[in-house]
Amino acid sequence: MARFSRLEVLNSLLDIGLLPLFYHAEVDVAVDVVSACARGGARLVEFTNRGELAYPVFTELVRRCAKTDVILGVGSVPDAPTAALFIASGANFIVSPSLNPEVARLCNRRKIPYLPGCLTPTEIATAEELGVEICKIFPGNVGGPEFINAVMAPCPWTRLLPTGGVDATEESVNAWIKAGAAAVGMGSKLITSSLLKAHDYDGLAVKVAQVIAWIKAAR
Numbered sequence: 777m778a779r780f781s782r783l784e785v786l787n788s789l790l791d792i793g794l795l796p797l798f799y800h801a802e803v804d805v806a807v808d809v810v811s812a813c814a815r816g817g818a819r820l821v822e823f824t825n826r827g828e829l830a831y832p833v834f835t836e837l838v839r840r841c842a843k844t845d846v847i848l849g850v851g852s853v854p855d856a857p858t859a860a861l862f863i864a865s866g867a868n869f870i871v872s873p874s875l876n877p878e879v880a881r882l883c884n885r886r887k888i889p890y891l892p893g894c895l896t897p898t899e900i901a902t903a904e905e906l907g908v909e910i911c912k913i914f915p916g917n918v919g920g921p922e923f924i925n926a927v928m929a930p931c932p933w934t935r936l937l938p939t940g941g942v943d944a945t946e947e948s949v950n951a952w953i954k955a956g957a958a959a960v961g962m963g964s965k966l967i968t969s970s971l972l973k974a975h976d977y978d979g980l981a982v983k984v985a986q987v988i989a990w991i992k993a994a995r
Contacts, residue, residue, distance in 0.1 A: 778868045780847050782887045785869050786909050788847060789820050789889075793953070793991035795937065795961040796984065797822035797851050797871075800972070801829045803836045809967060810837065812977040814846050816984025822871055822961070824851040825858065831865070838866035849889075856882045863888055873914055875899050880906035891937060895919070897927055900934060910935045910958060917941025921955035928956035937961055944983060946990045953994035962987070 780788075789795060796813045798821075800806045810821050823834050838848055849869035850862040856878040859870045863886055870883055875892040883890035884907045893914035894900045900911045913924065916938030924936055938952055939961030952960050966987065971980050 777866065778863065778886075778888055779842075779866065780868045782889050785820070785847055785849075785889050789910065789937075789959055790935070792818055792820065792988060793959045793995070794818050794984070794988050795820055795822055795939075795959060796966055797824055797939070797961055797963045798967045799824040799826040799830060801827050801833060803833050803840070805972065806833055806837050807840050808975070808977045809972070809980065810841060810846055810848070812980040813967075813984050814844065816981040817988045818984050819845055820847045820849065820869075822849050822851040822869075824963075825862070826852050831861065834862065834867075835865045853879065855879065859883065871912060875903050875906075877906055880908060883907075893939075897931070900927065900931075900936070904934070910937050912936075912961065913938040913957075915940035916952075921951045921957075924952065924955040924957050939963070944987055949987060949990040950994045953991055960991070 796818050798809055813821050847868045850867045851871035853859045853870050853872050859879045859882055869889040871891045872879060873893040875894055880890050890908055891910050891912045892903050894903055894911045903911050913936050917940055935958040937959045938957050942948055942952055942960045942962050944965045
């Protein structure tokens with residue numbers, strides 16, 4: 777069961793502006809990554825459902841973070857049964873690479889935020905009709921910041937979160953936020969393999985804090 781309300785999750789994401797996302801098969805590493813992100817100011821973290829051990833690692837991650845204010849969610853969720861499994865294990869939000877109406881209805885029923893991947897105005901509008909508050913623009917590099925800007929012009933009420941194509945640089949962050957992105961999602965560009973290999977979690981925390989600072993400055 778989710779520990780945080782839908783409103784708290786969404787408002788926290790909009791306030792922070794950054795959603796780090798990653799997958800790792802080792803629980804201890806996953807805990808260290810989440811802790812580093814939280815120390816850097818990103819209390820929302822997306823653990824992606826990409827490996828065979830994703831489910832047991834996530835359930836243990838939830839247990840280890842139970843006494844913290846970290847808001848854990850799950851990404852790469854393709855269907856409603858998978859979403860239900862992770863929600864039952866404590867996911868506070870669900871992220872998908874595409875829009876699935878069944879997942880939207882399930883999340884609405886459980887008052888869990890759903891961030892589906894969209895890449896056209898029609899997909900965004902359909903997601904919003906299904907109750908989605910923030911649409912994930914994926915893959916973001918296809919349309920770039922120009923796509924965000926173009927969509928926001930006739931639909932200023934839309935909240936978009938580009939993922940894929942967002943670099944951990946001031947120039948990239950500034951371009952996306954200035955274009956109208958409500959927040960940005962970052963995976964391997966933020967939680968790099970070199971940082972993980974070196975177990976440099978302090979370095980990761982510093983990097984997260986820097987990205988958040990760029991986001992706030994761009995706003």
